Amino acid sequence: MQLVECVPNFSEGRRQIVIDAIRRAAETVPDVTVLDVHSDGVHNRTVLTFVGSPAAAAEAAFRCTERAAALIDMREQRGEHPRIGATDVIPFVPVWGVDMNDCVALANQLGERVGLELQIPVYLYAEAARRPERRWLPTVRKGQYEGLQELIRTEPDRAPDFGPARLGPAGATAIGARPFLVAYNVNLACADLQLARDIARTVRESGGGLPAVQARGMATSEPDVVQVSLNLLDTSVTPLHVVFGEIRSLARANGVEIQDSEVVGLLPLDVLLATTVQHVKAFELRREHILEARLLAALSERREAPPA
């Protein structure tokens, strides 16, 4: 079995009828399973999460992009979240039986098709980036929808990788490949927002901290709890339990304990495995020893077998 996850972000988080139509466009592809739909009205943005075979996931992503282009007019779209198009970003994530190279190839195929058939400018980003600066999504989004047309005209560096060099009402789309992203919050049992901010600055990669970690300090709805809110961009590089341990050390150095931590969205089995290996020193424990991983492998083999 080959499975990729696809997590397209659409610039619509308010009109439920539009959100539903985009979701249904993905579901029309056999062999695609929608795992999650998360909409935010303030951001005016919807994050759709689905899995499927590489070909099925690419087809579903194409149909969603086509639908979003028909239903979202960027000339009128307003929201808190930065974006360049109706379908703002489409990342492919290796999940089962595929590697990053497969997902980069998939991003290229989909990019070419979206550029050609939908006439939408496409930027390859993250692991699929052809220019080093496009590995980082904020660079690709610079100027946003409103400024991008002028930037394409004046800066050769901003030419899309596929599609026309002009923006229609659907704007542009970033398509790429990346590891599974874990959204993770660590709550500190104190009211000191500055401490959360300081710790965030220390642990994040951009501050010279842990690789593949983004972090910021935030208040929470509880007055006596502050939060370090993180994106773990590659838990094979910096495991979740390492991030937790580092934040605990920094907090304790200031006499503060960790209240609890929380995962937003989905967490891969490998994160649980790495944490367990560390906690009980089970250094030989592998994915193949986990009952559910065996079941998944067995079920998927059976699905691929010709009917008896």
Place this chain on the structure above:
Amino acid sequence: MQLVECVPNFSEGRRQIVIDAIRRAAETVPDVTVLDVHSDGVHNRTVLTFVGSPAAAAEAAFRCTERAAALIDMREQRGEHPRIGATDVIPFVPVWGVDMNDCVALANQLGERVGLELQIPVYLYAEAARRPERRWLPTVRKGQYEGLQELIRTEPDRAPDFGPARLGPAGATAIGARPFLVAYNVNLACADLQLARDIARTVRESGGGLPAVQARGMATSEPDVVQVSLNLLDTSVTPLHVVFGEIRSLARANGVEIQDSEVVGLLPLDVLLATTVQHVKAFELRREHILEARLLAALSERREAPPA
């Protein structure tokens, strides 16, 4: 989807042709997946692990038992491991979408069929036991194959739950239901076998220690490492990380550190989850947040859907 695990133990660990034949008997049932076959020549015993729907697992267990009865003659069988029959024990384990009651019902159905169709005496044990003393397998095995016929004759308490009150060359079989069993070893960085034995005695349930834990102290192949070898009979009652923590405390009280730990066989996702919840204080983390658990649910739903 409904999945049970079945882990029958056969009194043959030497003749590969017999082991293969028993395995193949299970594999002839569509919808059954053999996960593991483990044979031990000294014990003269084979442990077969397979999963399937409840009906498929029961059918596979029946076919294995029939095959073993034809190929293993208990009048000639010798080995280190205690046993009462060619198919010594058949436990059903709830894995997915079934509970313990379903597995108890399955043990009853299979027990009745084995007793009637194969004319083998059957004892219901563990969660399926109808007499309290039969919850514990060693009670059921008391006297072993060689002594059981006489015990059935003289002690009314030893009457089988199904089948004839006399033993043929296939002996008797214990059939039951139990939680997933985790075989777990904790290695201590010291040469003090007595310490391993003392810790084992302290942590095991029979010594007034942790519930649902069996333990014994053992030497290892490394002279400077001793082992506490455990069976965790129900990790929802005593989680693996609690066992580890308890042994670590007891070892440290004697100035000894844990070298490492190891899982023998398969480990359920829930054990990883409980360990991670504890380690990073992610108190809200549930099975539904784990990507692979979602995939398994989605794949199994799709298998059950009528073809489009």
